[in-house]
Amino acid sequence: MQAIPDIRRQNLRLLIAHRFGGRQVDFARTVGIAQSSYVSRLLSTDGSGGRNLGEELSRKIEIACGLPPFWLDQPQIGLPLDPHAATQRIQHLIGHPAMNQTRHIAKTDDTRIKEIKELAPPSHVLREYPITEGAAQLTLETRQAIHRILHGADDRLLVIIGPCSIHDYDAAMEYARRLQEEKVRHEQDLLVVMRVYFEKPRTTVGWKGLINDPMLDGSYRINEGIRLARKLLHDINDAGVPAATEYLDMITPQYLSDLISWGAIGARTTESQVHRELASGLSCPVGFKNGTDGNIRIAVDAIKAANAPHHFLSVTKAGHSAIVSTMGNEDCHVILRGGKTPNYDAASVDASCQQLSAAGLAQKVMIDFSHANSSKQYQRQMDVGADVSNQLASGDERIFGVMVESHLCAGRQDLIPGQPLTYGQSITDACIDWDNSRELMTLLAEGVRARRLKRTRGE
DSSP states (O other): OOOHHHHHHHHHHHHHHHHSTTOHHHHHHHHTOSOHHHHHHHTOSSSHHHHHSOHHHHHHHHHHTTOOTTGGGSOOSSOOOOHHHHHHHHHHHHTSHHHHTTTTOOOOSSTTOOOOOOOOOHHHHHHHSOOOHHHHHHHHHHHHHHHHHHTTSOOSEEEEEEOSSOOOHHHHHHHHHHHHHHHHHTTTTEEEEEEOOOOOOOSSSSOOOTTTOTTSSSOOOHHHHHHHHHHHHHHHHHTTOOEEEEOOSSSTHHHHGGGOSEEEEOTTTTTOHHHHHHHHHOSSOEEEEOOTTOOSHHHHHHHHHHHSOOEEEEEOTTSOEEEEEOOOOSOEEEEEOOSSSOOOSHHHHHHHHHHHHHTTOOOOEEEESSGGGGTTOGGGHHHHHHHHHHHHHTTOOSEEEEEEEBOSSSBBOOOOTTSOOOTTOBSSSOBBOHHHHHHHHHHHHHHHHHHHHHHHTTO
């Protein structure tokens, strides 16, 4: 498979040969390149030139030459209609009586839209960062292990742990490397999966995540955000750490889902029909959080909906609108995240499992140590963890997983323009630090071993 720089270089040669008669000077003048010698370097076959034809210059060339968006990134056999000829054709159509009838109709569409930019098709991004054999195997094996845990065939505890949100590639990779050691250390008792969240639902407004604003400056370079998110997932999986994420947008799964071992639907979107439909077609297990008010019923309904087949609108890997038909997802479950009051305690677990049983669903729950269960006090995740570990040690088989918000440094920080950020500290919800994270995983592993021993003894 050709690399993007090589495809761009070949297409640039095609463009200059057929649109400009091979005259590099004319091409340079059209595009706004000051020196035609720079064009020669772009066309160089020694490998150095191709890297110069980057994302920004490629898009500039396409606009200047009247080419479709991302034309340079796709293998071509010819050129689209010349812009001058296209203009003549449009002018001819405008003169047609059928066109004249609609020329004075009031504008009713896109009246509040400031700008629309083309989004790189998923296939382009996947070609830039293809899944490796090792990452594919890790993702598949982790999904299968979660399935076994969820259905009672594996007595380990699933632990989704990591930053509230990802904003720094380097810090995320350092966290992943540390987590890989803990994953191996506890592999007999815990299935550790890194929380890698790129999209953040906001109650009102605020930074919406790495995909939406990767530069953290309000520039909203979403094409770059998607590429950075995929690169990070690619590298985390290659480091031997499986990844979990929250699905918020309906298009991003086509760019990222092959590298995701477990997915979440948040408290604000669990009741959303389109998210339930999405979950029914995802290849990974999916957790639905209870509502922000603590309502478990909406999560129960979501699980039942996602278990069933659906038909809905989406996009293909090529970026075309499509009708998707799903088979249903048997690996969906509830996440207890608290509401008006916490719901991690034994009584709350009992009440939740009763609702699951009444709905004909398996009595299996994941407990979120953060959010309303910690009363928004990140240090209390340690207290919640101790309580859950005790429930495990008492023999409770219904708790199959937990979720922890953790980072290299404790707490959180505000994102202030022009101000440097503390490395390894969250810019969204506050997190426990690395030392506490290791302590918490050790505590949970102890609870799992005690539960296993209790079952072995028949107690």
